[in-house]
Amino acid sequence: MAEIRSVFRWLSMSLTLAAAFGVAGCGQVRAPVPGAGDDGPVRRSAPVRPVTDPRLLALRVIAQQPGWPGVRPVIAPAARSMPCGRMKCVALTFDDGPFSYTGAVLDALARHRARATFFVVGQMVEPATVPYLRRMASEGHEIGNHSWDHPSLTGLGPDAVRGQLARTQEAVFAATGVTMSLMRPPYGATDARVGEQARRTGLAQILWDLDTLDWRDRDTSLIVRRASAARPGSVVLMHDIHPTTAAAVPRLLDELAARGYTFVTVSELYGPRGLAAGARYSGRAEERAPQAARF
Numbered sequence: 001m002a003e004i005r006s007v008f009r010w011l012s013m014s015l016t017l018a019a020a021f022g023v024a025g026c027g028q029v030r031a032p033v034p035g036a037g038d039d040g041p042v043r044r045s046a047p048v049r050p051v052t053d054p055r056l057l058a059l060r061v062i063a064q065q066p067g068w069p070g071v072r073p074v075i076a077p078a079a080r081s082m083p084c085g086r087m088k089c090v091a092l093t094f095d096d097g098p099f100s101y102t103g104a105v106l107d108a109l110a111r112h113r114a115r116a117t118f119f120v121v122g123q124m125v126e127p128a129t130v131p132y133l134r135r136m137a138s139e140g141h142e143i144g145n146h147s148w149d150h151p152s153l154t155g156l157g158p159d160a161v162r163g164q165l166a167r168t169q170e171a172v173f174a175a176t177g178v179t180m181s182l183m184r185p186p187y188g189a190t191d192a193r194v195g196e197q198a199r200r201t202g203l204a205q206i207l208w209d210l211d212t213l214d215w216r217d218r219d220t221s222l223i224v225r226r227a228s229a230a231r232p233g234s235v236v237l238m239h240d241i242h243p244t245t246a247a248a249v250p251r252l253l254d255e256l257a258a259r260g261y262t263f264v265t266v267s268e269l270y271g272p273r274g275l276a277a278g279a280r281y282s283g284r285a286e287e288r289a290p291q292a293a294r295f
Contacts, residue, residue, distance in 0.1 A: 073177025114263030122168030142265035144182035199278025209283035233284030
């Protein structure tokens with residue numbers, strides 16, 4: 001705990017420096033993460049931001065100072081070999097965090113000894129959310145890259161796409177010691193150019209085959225009902241930034257567990273066959289483009 005408090009103190013100092021860099025004209029105003037979720041209106045264009053975000057630049061400066069405590073890499077549980085070709089496996093995925101409701105989602109998963117995959121937004125990595133990231137890693141969940149500030153990557157040039165991914169890789173590594181190997185393009189918007197930058201960054205592209213539409217309806221019962229339509233091999237899309245989703249997770253875990261499902265990470269779902277950097281995957285139930293549940 002003392003280590004975490006010390007890290008937070010230094011991180012707070014880095015944010016102060018970041019603000020100074022921004023005022024001096026080196027930075028950009030931080031853009032809010034869209035509240036609609038991945039299936040909200042797709043932005044076909046987005047501002048090109050500098051590859052070096054002022055907050056990360058400040059963190060680098062602070063990290064070079066005497067007395068910097070560093071962040072010890074999280075010790076994750078041993079990797080599991082899950083025979084999902086024979087078992088009823090489902091991969092629950094959560095986008096847009098970490099946020100204040102992430103803790104409740106992690107608590108529910110822990111009670112069921114369930115694992116999931118969290119696709120995090122780089123600018124959401126802050127002193128207040130670092131403990132959630134570290135819990136994800138220490139409890140066996142998978143962390144994936146969901147860009148720095150949630151633009152539609154297909155509206156950006158190659159350098160800007162690479163910057164979105166690289167900054168988020170750096171932020172999560174600084175907080176946890178984890179090098180992510182998965183990414184999910186915001187809104188599911190991808191093309192050959194995005195795929196090439198994902199490949200160069202060493203990230204497989206993970207889409208989904210079941211959308212709970214939790215971002216749209218904010219209705220706990222509907223979220224549970226839609227998630228219950230999962231099939232063996234499904235990748236289920238949710239968002240851990242909504243209280244209604246956090247409230248739905250215990251119920252949908254109960255529902256799917258009663259039907260014999262095992263909750264796995266995306267990498268566990270694919271198992272030894274692995275995931276190729278740059279390639280697209282949308283679940284083993286049926287390889288198809290993302291679709292919303294129709295009820």
